[in-house]
Amino acid sequence: MSKANLLDRRAVVSELLRDRKGAFAIGGLGASTYDIAAAGDHDRNFYLWGGMGGAVMIGLGLALAQPTLPVVVITGDGEMLMGMGSLATVALQQPKNLSIIVLDNEAYGETGGQASHTGGAADLVGVAKACGIADSRAISTMAEVEAFASSLQDVTAGPRFASAKIDGANLERVLSSRDGTYIVNRIRGSIGHTPI
Amino acid sequence: MHARADTAASWPEEIFSILQRFEVRQVPYVPDAGHSELIERVLGSSSMRGIALTTEEEGVALLAGAWAGGQRGVLLMQSSGVGNCINMLSLVQIFRLPFLTLVTMRGEWGEFNPWQVPMGSNTQGTLELAGIKVLRASRPDEVREVVEAGAAQAYNACTPTAVLLSQRLIGAKVFTK
DSSP states (O other): OTOOOOOTTTHHHHHHHOOOOOOOEEEEEHHHHHHHHHOOOOEEOOOOSSSSSSHHHHHHHHHHHHSSSSEEEEEEEHHHTTTTTTHHHHHHOOOEEEEEEEOOOOGGGGGTTTEEEGGGGGOOHHHHHHHHEEEEEEEOSSSHHHHHHHHHHHHHOOEEEEEEEBBOOOOOOOOOOOHHHHHHHHHHTTOOOOOO | OBOOOOOSHHHHHHHHHHHTTTTEEEEEEEEOOOOOOHHHHHHHHHSSSSEEOSSSHHHHHHHHHHTTTEEOOOOEEHHHGGGGGGTTTHHHHHHHHOOEEEOOOOSSSOOGGGHHHHHHHHHHHHHHHHEEEEEEEEEHHHHHHHHHHHHHHHHHHOOOEEEOOHHHHOOOBBBOO
């Protein structure tokens, strides 16, 4: 259901990736992967169609392996709630090049829009901050999205976490490749690794 | 405290050398008595990064990201943690990951705590159902060759592999009042 004063998820993701340069983008299971695909296919897009709860940890593994390149995890509130401990794991490692943004519609859109905990008492920005991610912010305007998009290029100041409250409307799915081996090998190829 | 089997060589040290030789960089782990010596060795190493997890499935996802970024890793966990990984292990097949995990066993060989037995009894079956090849080392003198074989098939042949380190090898945990 559309509500006034909430951000449009596709506008948020397309702004985050508009001038991405060498950044890797990891989507969470469900709508955030469609949003990344809608912003344009790219060798460094890491689409997830499963492994719910794992997006932040995939981002951490990639960020530690490639510390000079920006890594951005773009996921949903349901996916983030399932892997909440990973915020504590990220905070312990302090990867300077990792940014995480949650597109929070307070609902499980993929399964029929059931309410998520973020519509109730759960505050993901508070969780991230309390886990030890000092730069944790709530985003509610496109100007703040733009500022976050440019900050993720700074690979000396992360990790950073943001949560953007987005419109809950179900948008048309933009389907990316579902072939995981292709997706991962394409990313590896983009940084000069040949197949085994 | 663990009553350790009588060992001349330190098998955790042998594992560490093998991981070094295979250029392993990321070592996610959940704190575990059986792996404590290896974890200390990893945390003191300049070429490997020990990454403490809050739950084991985080490590499976981490290794997928590491591989995408061009690094090898190994997941250290206990048999009870294997149960936490089941859904995330689908990533191993989906991405054709060169996945290696070293699992210290509980729930067998002189176990005191009945709560460890159900998962310990199902560890091998669970891994096999998830498409992971399972090797086992039960004596200190076979750890080196078993872990070496596991690392070789995981990293060279992209054949996901778990090496179970038997409770007989580690020693049953001793509970005293």
